[in-house]
Amino acid sequence: MVKRVSIKNHSAEANLFARRAFITFIGVLVMLLILINNVYDLEVNSYEKYQTRSNENRIKVLPVAPNRGLIYDRNGVLLAKNKPFYSLSIIPEQVKDINETLAKLSAIIEISDEQKADFIKNSKRTRRFKPIELISRLNDEEVAKISVNQHLFPGVLIDARLKRYYPFGDLTTHSLGYVGRINRKDLIKLDQEGKADDYKATKDIGKLGLEKFYEDTLHGTIGHQEVEVNNQGRILRTLSYTPPIPGTDISLTLDIELQMIAKRALAGKRGAVVAIDPRDGGVLAFYSNPSYDGNLFVHGISSKDYKALQNRNRPLINRVTKGTYPPASTIKPLLGLAGLDNHTVTTSSKLWDPGFFKLKDGKRKYRDHLKWGHGWVTLEEAVMRSCNTYFYDLSYRLGIDKISETMAKFGFGETTGIDIYEESSAILPSRGWKRARYNQPWYHGDTVNIGIGQGFWTVTPLQLAQSTSILVNKGQIFEPHFLAATHEPIFSEIESSDNIGTEATEDTAFLSIEKNIVPFEVNEKPPIKLNNDRNWDIILETMHKTVSKPSGTGYGAFRGTTYDAAGKSGTGEVVGRAQDTDYDATKISESNRDNAMFIAFAPFNAPEIVIAVAIENVAVGGGGSNAGPVARQIMDQYFATKKLNSRNNDTSTD
Template sequence: MASRLNFRSLYTQAETQSFRLRVFVLGLVVLLLFALLAYRLSVLQVQRYAAFSERAESNRTAVVPIVPNRGRIVDRNGIVLATNYSAYTLEITRSQVEDLEATIQAISEIVPISARDRRQFKRLMADSKSFESIPLRSRLTDEEVARFTAQRWRFPGVDVKARLFRTYPLGEVAGHVVGYIGRINTKEQELIDESDDAANYRGTEVIGKLGIEQSYEKQLHGQTGWEQLETTAGGFAVRRLNSRDAIPGDTLVLSLDVGLQKLVEDLFGERRGALVAIDPRNGEVLAMVSKPGYDINLFIGGIDQENWDLLNTSIDRPLLNRALRGTYPPGSTYKPFMGLAGLESGKRKIDTTIQDNGSWTFGGHTFRSGHPNGPTNLRRSIIKSSNVYYYMLANDMGVDLIHDYLSPMGFGRPTGIDLEGESPGVLPSMQWKRNTYKRPEQKRWYAGETISLGIGQGYNHFTMLQLAYATAMLANRGVQHQPHLGLGRIDAVTRQYHALPQPPGLSLGYKPENIEAVREATQAVTVEGTARGIFAGAPYTSAGKTGTAQAVTIGQKERYNAAKLAERQRDHSLYIAYAPADQPEIALAVIVENAGFGATAATPIARRVFDYWLLGHYPSEQDLAASRQGLARTPIGTPRRAADMLNHYERISVPGLSPRAIPWVPPAAAAKAPPAPAPEEVAQDGAAED
């Protein structure tokens, strides 16, 4: 009995100890769990307080970007080339619309929706997200807005919004220069997201696509603002907590003179070609014409397929900026620069005389030259456009020496103008040919290929911008100024004008006697050479050189006959010039495609450009009509005041910048000038050129 009691006592003690152990372990577990809970609370409420507080705040608030107004673009006299206007748009947010097609069809019964609107809407859908608001119809009238608003309740996800629209008041005028804006595509968005300006483009839907709109995007875009809004759980705004106003883009002032630009475009008419005019004293581009052009307003909001096909498939290639990207053989306009290279390289002296018998034979091959010029030195070679002189000079220099002396003048390399997409052209060298062609026999440079380079043919291909750049250098006695279109900006906040910085002029180090010899010869071209008929009676002096460049190769034993060639196979007409001859204010290069001799098509355009810039003359209607048809020689009829032709353009005041005072010289002096030579005589002079 006693043993049984002892056993029970021991058993009870063991159970009690086991229970106490379980209670102790359970207590430890509970304490551990409370410790973990306390630690977690510490992490959430202390260590990560700031992050969660910010997240909670972001759920309560939303930051909405305020897109700035895009800056305007004006010419040197304040004439508006690009601006903005406010209009209503009908927009759809696809994520809030159940049946998109049915919704659009129902809307079209209230507000007209054209087939073009539908096509553009579908195109925009491809480049946007479902929660973004996409315009279905733009520029609604007040009546259309009222009709839709009355039935707004029927269309969830559809709303009327006020937007700013870009507009180009002058349409085609300077279209290639101004460029246009367009909706940001996926590739552009990726580049923006990777740039330092990503935050500044939040909410922005359009960007500069071409021309000045593209090159000066940063200045024109402005500074994006923002609004901080308190929102409900459903995302609806309750009140504004904070904000920062957007800063509009600056107004960009271009060096272009719209009056001159419009004049040149009118002078071309339906003909194809390009002209670039530069102030040789500072590199300001005064006119940059490419014909044919196109209305850049077509690209606002996205061009429709029909107009795109018309522009993109046209044989006249209106989308090509011929002044910037079109390359052509320069023909005889190259000769003054070749002559200068010959003098500077020591291969010729100013008084070196060769015998021009009308042709030159090299390696058993005869190179034609029009008609004989007899004993010919540098001056006569430019005045009479002697091919033989430059055949021999090119052979003496060789292709690589020609390249080395012509490249610094601006040939075969970008000028650095403030437009993207400039073509470098082709100034050939032996290395260029080795890099360009694949087969061994093509890589080799043949001596005969050098000969045609001297007269601006062969592999030579340059833009009118490069040719005008070199002409401006010649006019400025060997000092180059980088060509530029951006002249200054008007600060959107202070309204003050600030000139855009430009690099200083660069002297090419030519000997004064050499460059003056070439300048004197080019001046004589307008008095006793191939341009004398066009500049007869001009009350100012000018210098120039005509050129005729082959569009297709003509055999050496064949004679050029324009009547037997298709229009697009005929020679191009070129002219380079500057004026006044002693103290030049303007230099230019012009080409009229497939128009024949330089003296009959390109030179008359240059004459009217100088009359506008130096005399304030705008051609009479009779003279303009003749020019458009390629029938102009010296000006006919009574010229109009150039200043009067600008009165109908919208203009703004540019603080700190005085608009150019267009001169006016009465045309009476022209009536006393000697008569111009007969057209046959001019054409005969032109025939000397290849």
């Protein structure tokens, strides 16, 4: 059998190979073109996009917190400053044995089990090359001990930061307020106001008082630094630094020396003192007793310390603006003014005071503080001697509508507009108010009680001072305020590349030229107009005689002053008493004893200072003998300082 041998068609195979090679070449070429296109798209078209992403991974912009603005009193005394404090931190990657290090540190300084536990917990969720805080606040002795033994503790470091500090402690808390750690509520509010970015590096924010009211002024403008980091987030170097702009410093109308006198005068008492310059509304003194140290809240108050503040004396309450008291007889000059201007009484009209007042159809006797009465009294004598019967009758004849309308003009029943948020409007009663509050009609007996500043009527000491200021200004109204001026720094930038990559400071990046002092613009309201301007002088003269005549209720407190003062005392009932019951402080609980009130101003012919004093639950005496001497001490200090400054100015001129 013959075996057949197939002969290959070399030409056909060559053609097949050529076709396959060509197809393969075309495929490779297409893929190469696609690759080149992708490279071109990445390197050219999308260069900026991916370069930005690369830089975002490599370059971080870190916020830098500004220094908070300082607060000064009217004489340049520093009331709120930024004080360095020290904390203890550990960098885990630089420590061989954490537990051993903690044990050795405990032998040198006190470290609580809670602090150790918090540190261990934080170390598990923080990168090892970053410092972790162990103790947030070190005292000077602890700083010294650690510094001496620093060589024994690699990876242990002391951090210095600036924190708010109030040198006068409880003396200024109710006016300045305090700053505290930013919480979730603060963050939500900042986000709603569009200010969250400004607080990325800030840990504290104003919580109360002026610190809160002028937060935007005091905070400053955030800075930033660009740093290069590796893939783990470790900072390799600083590329650029834009320093923060510190907050604006502010000066107040407050006088710290008057604050000291107020604190001394109220020692052992619950009450409040406020003094205002009636010429522009500037607050000279503002003290609520008892007070507390705002520094406790700056670093976070402990539960033990906070519980200690929650006692029956209520030191957390700002009594100047939040404490509400019956105005008592301090309101009689304004009621007299209302009586004159509405032609209800005249300077010559007299009233017989048998020691009580009765409504025509009533059986109740509204007692005077003198059982036997004052006899025949005029308006002047009624204010001087604080005759209740006269004002029972006057208020009844005026009626609650005229009283409410007049007193509203003097700021009662509404906030004064002072530059802190913590303020009560208190209560100015009226027919509508009682109907809304109790769903009851207004009775004549209610009006009679209002006539001596009792019943439903309550005021704050600041409202009393403000109404007195309006009175001495004869209707001109200035809103009370703390701010005297702002001290805004003007900077000139230094263009230099030498600072790049270094730990720049404000001095190396900016040159401060000067402080631009911007005075506070006084907010003046439309004045109060009377039917007869002479009535202002008549009422002011009755207050003058109240402290200058021996029969006046303020005479004892202001006898022998070197300045000419005027004022009015008041004794406010805390709880009502039966009409035939005598007041005996020894037989009732302390919390139910009367309050002592006093308003005063001086000099009489050109007032420079107005004072309101409220003292709670006095044991003996009334406003003239308890609150009057407190007002006297404040005024003595004010005019003594003024006299001393005048002498110094004369000496410097010579």
